[in-house]
Amino acid sequence: MFKTEKTVNRLIFAMAAFLVAGLAASLFFNIRHVKEHYLDLAIFSARSVFQSAVEIRRWNADHGGVYVPITEKSQPNPYLKDPRRDVVTTDGVKLTKINPAYMTRLISEHMAAQRGIRMHITSLKTIRPLNAPDEWERSALARFETGEKEVHLVKGENVFRYMAPLSVEASCLPCHAAQGYKEGDIRGGISVDIPYSPYHAVIRAHIIELVATHLAFFVLGLVVIAVLGWAISGSVRELSDSLSRVRKLEGILPICSGCKKIRPQGLDPQASASWVPLELYISGKTDASFSHGLCPECAKRLYPEYSQ
Numbered sequence: 001m002f003k004t005e006k007t008v009n010r011l012i013f014a015m016a017a018f019l020v021a022g023l024a025a026s027l028f029f030n031i032r033h034v035k036e037h038y039l040d041l042a043i044f045s046a047r048s049v050f051q052s053a054v055e056i057r058r059w060n061a062d063h064g065g066v067y068v069p070i071t072e073k074s075q076p077n078p079y080l081k082d083p084r085r086d087v088v089t090t091d092g093v094k095l096t097k098i099n100p101a102y103m104t105r106l107i108s109e110h111m112a113a114q115r116g117i118r119m120h121i122t123s124l125k126t127i128r129p130l131n132a133p134d135e136w137e138r139s140a141l142a143r144f145e146t147g148e149k150e151v152h153l154v155k156g157e158n159v160f161r162y163m164a165p166l167s168v169e170a171s172c173l174p175c176h177a178a179q180g181y182k183e184g185d186i187r188g189g190i191s192v193d194i195p196y197s198p199y200h201a202v203i204r205a206h207i208i209e210l211v212a213t214h215l216a217f218f219v220l221g222l223v224v225i226a227v228l229g230w231a232i233s234g235s236v237r238e239l240s241d242s243l244s245r246v247r248k249l250e251g252i253l254p255i256c257s258g259c260k261k262i263r264p265q266g267l268d269p270q271a272s273a274s275w276v277p278l279e280l281y282i283s284g285k286t287d288a289s290f291s292h293g294l295c296p297e298c299a300k301r302l303y304p305e306y307s308q
Contacts (some may be wrong), residue, residue: 012229021220027214034206038199043152043287046162046192053107053119053190054166057100066103073109079128101128104190114194121166123188137191144186160196165189169226229294 013145015281024154067087068074076086076096085097099104101121108119124141133141140151153161168185173279254263255278262281277289294302 004134008229008233011232012225015225015228016222018223019218020047021216023214023221027210029209030308031207034203034210038203039154042154042160042194042196042199043150046152046160046194047150047164049117049119049163049192049194050164050190053104053192056107060098060100060103064227065097067097068257069093074098074106087203118193120193121188122191123166124186125188132198137189138189141165141186154196154198157200158195158197160194160199160272161191162194163189163191256292 025171058215064262065082068088070076077099080097080099080102082097082099083184087095087097089095104119104121106230108117111117111119120137122131122141124133126132129207140163142300143151146204149163152163155161166188167185168182201244254269256263256275257277260278261275262278263269263275266280
């Protein structure tokens with residue numbers, strides 16, 4: 001039972017605080033879930049690009065490289081030590097061999113122009129100087145040596161970086177055995193950079209939707225709390241009024257020893273109007289009403305002939 005309005009106010013405040021805390025926790029965990037969900041999607045996309053590149057490289061290596069016509073974009077690879085690097089067909093077309101590393105670079109250039117996705121093959125023992133790792137790639141390569149299978153990084157709002165290791169296979173040894181590698185070694189890795197701004201745009205849209213939804217629940221919750229608070233406050237006020245009337249009845253009041261009239265506190269005891277009948281006083285202070293009768297003693301005293 002709520003006995004004071006202060007208690008009601010404390011209850012309303014506690015309900016509002018619980019509402020705010022609950023909605024804040026819900027918003028926090030929902031936003032974190034959204035970010036983790038789209039991060040997982042980015043990892044899946046980058047991993048798919050990496051795995052596709054590995055399969056393309058494996059196919060190339062299994063065939064000992066592929067030949068393409070020499071063009072402005074497909075120039076002979078100066079780092080490929082192969083006596084059959086450049087050949088001429090019987091009809092005079094000049095061809096150059098594209099090995100797995102060179103193919104990876106050419107595909108990366110094509111994907112960067114078409115979709116903004118970049119791949120970079122790198123290792124701690126590079127043949128081509130431009131394949132040297134940057135600081136983040138060097139750190140990733142060191143982590144691969146300890147057994148990690150992949151690493152990733154969200155760089156600002158525009159780039160998502162992913163990297164996984166490349167293991168030496170038998171088809172890799174013709175080019176890399178001279179570097180001291182043997183089958184099964186971690187030879188390096190391929191880093192994949194994909195645009196992350198589309199993910200950020202979707203995340204922001206979801207966050208705005210979540211904030212709007214939680215604000216709507218917050219407003220609705222406040223309305224419900226206000227209605228409940230108003231109802232409880234009304235009940236408390238009625239209870240307080242009833243208790244006040246009871247306290248007035250429980251106080252020490254002068255009562256005439258003869259006619260039993262009551263004199264309310266603060267009135268002049270010498271004034272006849274200050275004395276009111278007992279039943280009138282009680283009726284004015286409570287919801288009680290009175291009917292008249294005779295107790296057995298008064299009946300004997302006033303009407304002895306009828307008292308039997």
